[in-house]
Amino acid sequence: MLLEVRDLHVEFRTRDGVANAVNGVTYSVDEGETLAVLGESGSGKSVTAQAVMGILDTPPGKITAGEILFRGQDLLKFKEEERRKVRGAQMAMIFQDALSSLNPVLSVGAQLGEMFTVHRGMSRKDAKAKAVELMDRVRIPGAASRVGDYPHQFSGGMRQRIMIAMALALEPALIIADEPTTALDVTVQAQVMDLLAELQRELDMGLILITHDLGVVADVADRIAVMYAGRIVESAQVHDIYKAPAHPYTKGLLESIPRLDQKGKELYAIKGLPPNLLHIPPGCAFNPRCPMAQDVCRTDVPPLYEVTGAGPDRRSACHFWRECLDG
Amino acid sequence: MPEPPVPPEQPTPPQRPLRSMPPGPHLSGGGRAPEDGAIAATGMGGAMDLATEEGASLGKPPGPDAGGPQDRPRSLWSDAWRDLRRNPVFIVSALVILFLVVISLWPSAIASGNPLKCDLAKSQEGSQPGHPFGFNGQGCDVYTRTVYGARVSVTVGVCATLGVSILGSVLGGLAGFFGGVWDAILSRITDVFFAIPVVLGGLVLLSVVTSSTVWPVIGFMVLLGWPQISRIARGSVITTRQHDYVQAARALGASNSRMLLRHITPNAIAPVIVVATIALGTYISLEATLSFLGVGLKPPTVSWGIDISSASQYIRTAPHALLWPAGALAVTVLAFIMLGDAVRDALDPKLR
Ligand SMILES: Nc1ncnc2c1ncn2[C@@H]1O[C@H](COP(=O)(O)OP(=O)(O)O)[C@@H](O)[C@H]1O
Numbered sequence: 001m002l003l004e005v006r007d008l009h010v011e012f013r014t015r016d017g018v019a020n021a022v023n024g025v026t027y028s029v030d031e032g033e034t035l036a037v038l039g040e041s042g043s044g045k046s047v048t049a050q051a052v053m054g055i056l057d058t059p060p061g062k063i064t065a066g067e068i069l070f071r072g073q074d075l076l077k078f079k080e081e082e083r084r085k086v087r088g089a090q091m092a093m094i095f096q097d098a099l100s101s102l103n104p105v106l107s108v109g110a111q112l113g114e115m116f117t118v119h120r121g122m123s124r125k126d127a128k129a130k131a132v133e134l135m136d137r138v139r140i141p142g143a144a145s146r147v148g149d150y151p152h153q154f155s156g157g158m159r160q161r162i163m164i165a166m167a168l169a170l171e172p173a174l175i176i177a178d179e180p181t182t183a184l185d186v187t188v189q190a191q192v193m194d195l196l197a198e199l200q201r202e203l204d205m206g207l208i209l210i211t212h213d214l215g216v217v218a219d220v221a222d223r224i225a226v227m228y229a230g231r232i233v234e235s236a237q238v239h240d241i242y243k244a245p246a247h248p249y250t251k252g253l254l255e256s257i258p259r260l261d262q263k264g265k266e267l268y269a270i271k272g273l274p275p276n277l278l279h280i281p282p283g284c285a286f287n288p289r290c291p292m293a294q295d296v297c298r299t300d301v302p303p304l305y306e307v308t309g310a311g312p313d314r315r316s317a318c319h320f321w322r323e324c325l326d327g
Numbered sequence: 328m329p330e331p332p333v334p335p336e337q338p339t340p341p342q343r344p345l346r347s348m349p350p351g352p353h354l355s356g357g358g359r360a361p362e363d364g365a366i367a368a369t370g371m372g373g374a375m376d377l378a379t380e381e382g383a384s385l386g387k388p389p390g391p392d393a394g395g396p397q398d399r400p401r402s403l404w405s406d407a408w409r410d411l412r413r414n415p416v417f418i419v420s421a422l423v424i425l426f427l428v429v430i431s432l433w434p435s436a437i438a439s440g441n442p443l444k445c446d447l448a449k450s451q452e453g454s455q456p457g458h459p460f461g462f463n464g465q466g467c468d469v470y471t472r473t474v475y476g477a478r479v480s481v482t483v484g485v486c487a488t489l490g491v492s493i494l495g496s497v498l499g500g501l502a503g504f505f506g507g508v509w510d511a512i513l514s515r516i517t518d519v520f521f522a523i524p525v526v527l528g529g530l531v532l533l534s535v536v537t538s539s540t541v542w543p544v545i546g547f548m549v550l551l552g553w554p555q556i557s558r559i560a561r562g563s564v565i566t567t568r569q570h571d572y573v574q575a576a577r578a579l580g581a582s583n584s585r586m587l588l589r590h591i592t593p594n595a596i597a598p599v600i601v602v603a604t605i606a607l608g609t610y611i612s613l614e615a616t617l618s619f620l621g622v623g624l625k626p627p628t629v630s631w632g633i634d635i636s637s638a639s640q641y642i643r644t645a646p647h648a649l650l651w652p653a654g655a656l657a658v659t660v661l662a663f664i665m666l667g668d669a670v671r672d673a674l675d676p677k678l679r
């Protein structure tokens with residue numbers, strides 16, 4: 001396994017109290033595999049990613065428990081300097097807003113080239129040639145003439161391509177893309193997503209794709225992990241989940257996708273609000289919003305049950321996953 | 328890899344359509360307060376706290392508006408330069424400062440006399456051919472002394488500002504970047520320094536110094552002035568550090584030193600430049616204040632403050648001996664404060 005996150009807990013100590021942003025996340029990605037992480041905003045998707053990358057804001061954030069195994073080694077036991085060498089070279093991250101993710105005072109060529117001068121000790125001239133090559137690779141037209149341009153001189157989609165180029169520069173084994181297309185125009189989203197998926201296949205990387213766009217997920221992901229209030233509530237192969245969700249929250253998410261055949265009908269929305277992370281409800285965190293909730297849901301935290309008979313390697317954190325699957 | 332034709336994306340929006348905002352809430356916090364503080368404090372020497380407010384507000388994390396267009400110091404710098412060139416305040420103050428720098432480097436270019444050659448027989452005489460500003464109480468030529476006095480003022484102002492900026496930026500910047508215990512300690516230390524009244528501190532500390540060079544005075548200014556820049560730099564670094572590109576650089580394996588030097592410093596330095604420019608004027612007036620009080624520079628050094636001090640006893644009989652150095656001082660201080668103001672306006676369009 002390329003990356004295995006096991007029972008990860010992250011909390012933020014804020015003035016108002018301790019926010020339990022991540023409460024036992026377990027997921028894994030293999031080489032060449034795409035894992036989509038889904039969930040409402042605030043469910044801890046980004047925080048989990050930051051913990052994996054080792055760029056969590058500490059303080060106020062703190063990893064209180066868990067393991068992050070990268071090729072079998074626990075990254076949490078690494079010294080900061082060793083950890084830094086893993087970043088960029090072996091795992092890299094793409095952020096939501098490419099404009100603010102690029103340094104406005106450096107040309108894109110300088111920022112791309114830096115990956116090679118810093119990590120590979122290349123000369124500036126070679127690094128620049130590499131930068132042009134990368135820009136070509138992510139299909140930026142006229143790359144050679146644009147290496148000296150600054151981020152604000154590119155369109156949103158082009159900037160995200162440059163971010164992708166930077167992340168892929170050293171051919172890392174794992175890429176985490178945190179809502180890479182959310183900030184883009186709809187027309188450009190698909191192009192950028194296709195590029196990312198294509199490069200991932202070509203380089204046989206593991207990809208963790210954080211998104212709340214269920215449409216994208218069906219096309220590119222192999223597996224899905226659904227997060228709610230800092231926990232994985234369901235994980236499965238993409239097709240199994242679309243066929244029959246084993247958690248009421250996933251079910252709600254799927255029903256809230258707008259579909260053409262429903263035109264005119266009111267769009268379904270999960271009722272209620274995501275929980276306050278300072279006061280997560282007892283029992284199942286989803287119980288106040290769950291249409292299937294029973295007494296046991298209000299008292300017992302459901303473990304991550306193994307779901308059988310509905311696809312391989314499938315898990316659900318619902319006491320009533322069987323009922324959910326059936327109906 | 329196949330190279331399908333690139334589908335047309337959204338066209339690049341007009342590249343520099345509007346004056347762009349600086350990244351983050353650069354100078355937004357202090358409003359116009361620093362400037363007012365600077366002017367109010369001029370001559371009192373108490374200007375060292377002029378940007379306290381600004382420093383404090385810069386320390387806050389970016390507010391909701393910081394999520395907006397996070398763009399373009401590149402165009403920020405070039406836009407700022409374009410603005411400055413069109414700003415009459417900048418042009419006038421820059422010319423005055425240029426002139427001051429030239430005469431402090433080559434005073435003999437416009438004053439052929441010797442500022443230390445005095446003739447008591449001519450004491451307090453008025454303007455006469457070859458001596459346009461007349462003579463002071465010791466019978467020295469006021470014009471020559473005023474011209475030569477610029478050198479000391481500019482030297483003190485520039486050296487004190489450089490010292491303050493370097494020390495303050497390094498300490499404040501590191502504290503802001505690393506945070507934690509050292510940051511807390513540094514903040515308390517700066518609080519202590521802010522509590523010291525500058526003129527009183529000068530009277531106490533400098534009265535024991537016997538050296539007649541400018542260095543004790545500069546050293547004193549650096550000692551009491553660095554906390555001001557340190558606060559600004561700290562706040563600015565904290566703001567910049569939270570920008571996505573710093574996080575992104577970190578996620579791609581940049582080391583702390585690289586993040587500081589390549590990513591944070593160029594984006595965080597603007598407020599420091601502005602405050603330092605304004606402070607330069609106040610250091611010049613502080614030197615004059617200290618010299619006037621007899622604890623700054625001492626003769627035979629030629630300084631406006633010394634001349635103002637020695638002329639003040641003849642104010643009824645020979646006001647010209649007081650007015651010329653005092654006027655030169657006022658114009659110089661004003662020029663630097665105006666320059667700082669123009670630079671601030673250019674770097675922070677939100678204030679307009
Ligand atoms: N720097 C931070 N300081 C305090 N709390 C934070 C910080 N970053 C994240 N959190 C908390 O973690 C929760 C989850 O955030 P995040 O992982 O960004 O959600 P998302 O699933 O939308 O990516 C937030 O609701 C917030 O309470």
Ligand SMILES: [Mg+2]
Nearest residue numbers: 045046047178
């Ligand atoms: Mg997020």
